[in-house]
Amino acid sequence: MSALLSVRDLAVTFSTPRGPAHVVGGLDFDVEAGRTLAIVGESGSGKSVSSLALLGLLPDAVTRVSGSAVFDGAELIGRSEEQLRHVRGAGIGMVFQDPMTSLNPVLTVERQLAEALRAHGRVSAEAVRARSVELLDDVGIPDAAARLRAYPHQLSGGMRQRVMIAIALAGEPRVLIADEATTALDVTVQAQILELVARLQDERGTGVVWITHDLGVVAGIADHVVVMYAGRCVEEGPVDALYARPSHPYTRGLLESLPVLDDARPAREREALTTMPGLPPDPVDLPPGCAFRPRCAYRLDPRCATQVPPLEPVAGSVETHRAATFYRLPAAGDAQVRR
Amino acid sequence: MSAGERADTLPSTAPHRPRWVETLVLLARSPMAVASGLVLTAVVAAALLAGRISPHDPVEPSVDDRLQAPSGEHWFGTDELGRDVFSRVLAGAEVSLRVGAVAVGISLAAGVLIGLLAGYYRRWVDDVLMRVMDVVFAFPALLMAIAVLAILGRGSTNAMIAIGIVYTPIFARITRASVLSVREEVYVRAARSAGAGDVRIVARHVLPNVTAPIIVQTSVSLAFAILSEAALSFVGLGTQPPDPSWGRMLSEGRGFLEQAWWMAVFPGAAIFLTVLAFNVLGDVLRDVLDPRQRAAMKGTAKGSGG
Amino acid sequence: MTGYVLRRLLQSAAVLLGVSVLVFAIMQLVPGDPVRAALGTRATPETYAALRERSGLDDPVLVQYLDWITSALRGDLGVSFRSGETVSSLIVERLPATLSLAVGAIVVALLIAVPLGTLSALRPRSPVDWFSTLTSQAGLSIPDFWMGIMFILIFAGTLGWFPSAGYTPLLEDPVGWAHHLVLPAITAGVSSGSILTRFVRSSVLEAMGQDHVRTARAKGMRARDVLRWHILRNALVPFVTVGGVQLAYLLSGVVIVEFVFAWPGLGQLAFQAVLDRDYPVLQGAVLLFALVFLVVNLVVDLLYARLDPRISYGSGR
Numbered sequence: 001m002s003a004l005l006s007v008r009d010l011a012v013t014f015s016t017p018r019g020p021a022h023v024v025g026g027l028d029f030d031v032e033a034g035r036t037l038a039i040v041g042e043s044g045s046g047k048s049v050s051s052l053a054l055l056g057l058l059p060d061a062v063t064r065v066s067g068s069a070v071f072d073g074a075e076l077i078g079r080s081e082e083q084l085r086h087v088r089g090a091g092i093g094m095v096f097q098d099p100m101t102s103l104n105p106v107l108t109v110e111r112q113l114a115e116a117l118r119a120h121g122r123v124s125a126e127a128v129r130a131r132s133v134e135l136l137d138d139v140g141i142p143d144a145a146a147r148l149r150a151y152p153h154q155l156s157g158g159m160r161q162r163v164m165i166a167i168a169l170a171g172e173p174r175v176l177i178a179d180e181a182t183t184a185l186d187v188t189v190q191a192q193i194l195e196l197v198a199r200l201q202d203e204r205g206t207g208v209v210w211i212t213h214d215l216g217v218v219a220g221i222a223d224h225v226v227v228m229y230a231g232r233c234v235e236e237g238p239v240d241a242l243y244a245r246p247s248h249p250y251t252r253g254l255l256e257s258l259p260v261l262d263d264a265r266p267a268r269e270r271e272a273l274t275t276m277p278g279l280p281p282d283p284v285d286l287p288p289g290c291a292f293r294p295r296c297a298y299r300l301d302p303r304c305a306t307q308v309p310p311l312e313p314v315a316g317s318v319e320t321h322r323a324a325t326f327y328r329l330p331a332a333g334d335a336q337v338r339r
Numbered sequence: 340m341s342a343g344e345r346a347d348t349l350p351s352t353a354p355h356r357p358r359w360v361e362t363l364v365l366l367a368r369s370p371m372a373v374a375s376g377l378v379l380t381a382v383v384a385a386a387l388l389a390g391r392i393s394p395h396d397p398v399e400p401s402v403d404d405r406l407q408a409p410s411g412e413h414w415f416g417t418d419e420l421g422r423d424v425f426s427r428v429l430a431g432a433e434v435s436l437r438v439g440a441v442a443v444g445i446s447l448a449a450g451v452l453i454g455l456l457a458g459y460y461r462r463w464v465d466d467v468l469m470r471v472m473d474v475v476f477a478f479p480a481l482l483m484a485i486a487v488l489a490i491l492g493r494g495s496t497n498a499m500i501a502i503g504i505v506y507t508p509i510f511a512r513i514t515r516a517s518v519l520s521v522r523e524e525v526y527v528r529a530a531r532s533a534g535a536g537d538v539r540i541v542a543r544h545v546l547p548n549v550t551a552p553i554i555v556q557t558s559v560s561l562a563f564a565i566l567s568e569a570a571l572s573f574v575g576l577g578t579q580p581p582d583p584s585w586g587r588m589l590s591e592g593r594g595f596l597e598q599a600w601w602m603a604v605f606p607g608a609a610i611f612l613t614v615l616a617f618n619v620l621g622d623v624l625r626d627v628l629d630p631r632q633r634a635a636m637k638g639t640a641k642g643s644g645g
Numbered sequence: 646m647t648g649y650v651l652r653r654l655l656q657s658a659a660v661l662l663g664v665s666v667l668v669f670a671i672m673q674l675v676p677g678d679p680v681r682a683a684l685g686t687r688a689t690p691e692t693y694a695a696l697r698e699r700s701g702l703d704d705p706v707l708v709q710y711l712d713w714i715t716s717a718l719r720g721d722l723g724v725s726f727r728s729g730e731t732v733s734s735l736i737v738e739r740l741p742a743t744l745s746l747a748v749g750a751i752v753v754a755l756l757i758a759v760p761l762g763t764l765s766a767l768r769p770r771s772p773v774d775w776f777s778t779l780t781s782q783a784g785l786s787i788p789d790f791w792m793g794i795m796f797i798l799i800f801a802g803t804l805g806w807f808p809s810a811g812y813t814p815l816l817e818d819p820v821g822w823a824h825h826l827v828l829p830a831i832t833a834g835v836s837s838g839s840i841l842t843r844f845v846r847s848s849v850l851e852a853m854g855q856d857h858v859r860t861a862r863a864k865g866m867r868a869r870d871v872l873r874w875h876i877l878r879n880a881l882v883p884f885v886t887v888g889g890v891q892l893a894y895l896l897s898g899v900v901i902v903e904f905v906f907a908w909p910g911l912g913q914l915a916f917q918a919v920l921d922r923d924y925p926v927l928q929g930a931v932l933l934f935a936l937v938f939l940v941v942n943l944v945v946d947l948l949y950a951r952l953d954p955r956i957s958y959g960s961g962r
Contacts, residue, residue: 057862081868089865096863101856104875106882106953115874119865151954164860171865474663479897479934482915486931489919490674566788570901573790574916589791593905596798603798607791615786622782 003030004207010067021283024231031207038210038222046231056084090120093173097180099160103152110148116170135166158189177209230291237321247314247323301326365627372623375616386433395423397430416601427583434584439564445503450510458518472508488576498577517549551628558621562614657939664935723925732929743910747895753834762845784839793832793905810907829906833899837891848880889945897934
């Protein structure tokens with residue numbers, strides 16, 4: 001199956017007062033119709049930046065993007081603002097993290113939906129109205145006609161996120177990028193939203209990129225997983241293979257600190273649990289060698305300090321399961337290494 | 340980045356240069372600050388040395404030299420009484436700076452005291468004091484000053500008091516806001532629970548935290564105080580003749596616009612430049628004293644690794 | 646919403662009451678005998694006593710205040726010592742000139758502030774931004790009386806494009822009205838324009854950084870629609886507050902500008918009343934200024950609630 005969106009060697013550099021910050025370096029991934037790709041990493045790992053970079057949504061003045069991103073047969077990187085505008089919404093839709101701040105507080109839901117509907121061509125007022133109601137129905141908002149007149153603050157967090165999704169779907173995109181789309185929500189609502197996206201994906205054959213720090217979420221929805229650390233992919237593979245045989249020490253750390261799935265606490269509190277000791281490196285001042293080395297419990301190989309480990313197939317796993325580490329797992333079955 | 344920010348907002352115990360030295364260094368790197376510093380140095384020098392460096396007597400009329408255009412002898416020309424405009428502009432610097440400084444001193448002292456009381460004690464003290472400030476603030480500033488001068492009588496001393504009263508509420512508001520923000524900080528609460536007295540807490544913990552916004556406001560207020568003094572003198576209520584005040588000279592020059600443009604142009608330019616310098620300095624100070632901006636400015640200077 | 650309006654009305658009334666006490670107190674403190682000042686030294690003791698009696702100056706202070714405030718509430722602000730006209734008629738007479746100047750000045754201020762502030766926010770640290778920062782600093786620092794005089798010197802004197810002073814009522818001669826208004830309006834508008842420029846810049850910058858702007862762009866909206874509906878529309882909310890304060894300031898009589906251009910407005914009226922110790926006129930004018938200030942603030946707060954739907958539902962600010 002050919003990919004809807006194919007990203008190769010994507011790199012993003014910000015110029016900061018302290019010097020260039022290498023936020024994303026050499027990222028590859030593919031998004032296929034009807035499938036879900038999860039990009040996993042801590043905040044600051046470059047996972048959100050990569051998706052914003054694809055659509056030219058980063059501040060031009062301080063950003064340099066290189067590499068390639070082919071969507072629907074056309075290259076996105078280096079395209080003009082006007083050309084990218086046609087891809088945004090209509091080709092690739094985005095759902096952002098915090099539905100409170102990501103919706104304009106002073107405009108009604110109707111107005112914000114209508115903007116998305118009108119962005120890609122002239123539509124009659126009646127058609128916009130009818131389509132808006134339909135979209136809100138689709139994302140499971142009861143009494144849609146009345147909700148259209150509401151302002152974002154009059155809706156609950158879950159309802160707001162549904163509105164965000166409706167907005168993202170308005171342009172009938174072939175790829176939907178959900179950037180920490182459930183992080184601000186409590187677990188019950190999170191489950192509803194995940195279910196909603198899965199249903200819409202089935203109905204429309206949309207390719208979904210699910211960006212999250214939460215491996216727990218990923219297990220239930222993803223087909224393929226990319227784990228990012230300090231702007232690079234450290235491990236990727238089909239979800240079952242990756243969970244069965246996590247090969248990068250960082251992935252293992254993430255999985256080990258994973259809380260039980262039916263944890264009822266809000267996502268923000270759970271997030272605290274899934275972080276491991278230490279901080280990600282400063283993107284202005286990346287350490288030589290492997291960026292994870294300072295936090296790594298297995299940094300025994302001398303190359304760790306000098307070379308960036310390449311992505312290589314994981315021994316004993318499926319072909320598409322690759323990891324970027326010099327550390328080699330002990331024989332299968334003895335994966336429980338204690339620190 | 341985040342680590343650097345945190346270090347900067349904490350009370351620094353590291354053996355760095357003292358904060359004020361660092362502030363000066365950052366100021367010296369800003370061309371705008373240096374330019375306004377030079378202007379202000381010139382104004383202060385003129386105020387201090389006017390008696391010694393001015394080429395002519397600023398007060399004594401000289402009928403033969405009436406209304407002369409600018410020349411090598413009289414750089415800024417002469418006025419309707421034959422007095423040298425350049426010498427009078429130099430002498431006017433002293434009046435402007437003195438009135439401005441005393442007036443801002445009054446607002447500063449009164450405003451900070453009121454703001455501290457209101458912010459620290461809250462409740463009815465806060466309500467009463469701040470409502471009074473609201474009332475003062477509800478008047479157009481210049482009209483308020485004019486009304487105060489109507490009570491106290493004309494003259495530069497009363498002008499200082501009038502301007503001082505008008506700008507008190509700004510200092511009170513800024514101080515109160517800062518006090519409210521540090522009042523509940525952990526270290527202030529800790530000091531209080533350790534039994535430190537109010538005066539001690541205010542002096543040791545609260546005041547140091549309100550200095551930055553107050554320094555900025557002082558610079559900006561000096562600009563407005565000088566502007567207000569000039570305006571009051573312009574309408575005849577401030578500095579009285581024969582003292583050379585910039586505002587007064589301007590109002591005299593207004594009567595001779597067609598014969599002697601220089602009488603109105605130069606004193607006004609002096610006011611403009613001085614006020615501009617204080618405003619620009621206040622602006623740069625605001626950036627330099629803001630912890631976030633400060634980190635960025637230091638970053639630019641040092642390159643990476645800061 | 647109604648509760649909010651009611652609360653704000655009560656607050657404004659309280660401040661106005663405070664202002665009236667303060668105004669009254671100031672007038673009590675003013676040295677000199679206003680009746681003597683009004684009549685001159687050659688009036689007979691009988692005339693003098695009669696005017697004192699008529700003005701109620703011999704009553705206890707509290708009675709004087711209550712008399713004054715109750716009549717003021719009925720619109721009766723007393724009679725000018727100087728001219729013998731009622732204060733309210735003097736104020737009504739001056740109102741059109743002040744309104745013209747205030748409206749003219751706020752238009753000038755907006756014409757400066759909105760384009761300059763927006764452009765510099767859209768291109769921070771660009772030459773446009775430097776220019777805007779510099780001009781707004783200069784506009785804030787330039788003494789308005791000096792600028793007025795320079796305008797008269799250049800545009801009225803040397804070039805002869807505009808009259809140097811005076812006012813023509815709009816209904817009498819619209820062209821003359823506009824012609825007379827140009828220089829004073831620019832003079833009065835520049836400082837407000839400078840303050841507003843900086844404010845527009847910072848509000849637009851802040852609005853641009855909001856998450857919902859990114860959402861709007863991600864929808865594929867045109868850049869100019871994003872600017873119009875998600876940046877400027879949101880920047881308008883805080884802008885209204887500062888704009889309102891500037892309008893109140895301009896309405897309260899721009900004393901100095903009116904003085905320079907011999908503009909027969911309320912500022913001049915109040916200023917002349919100070920010089921003449923014309924208590925009733927001064928009290929009336931100052932009370933009016935305070936009222937204008939409070940009304941504008943109230944309107945601004947209500948407008949704020951209209952522009953930002955979140956306000957009306959919160960329990961106050």
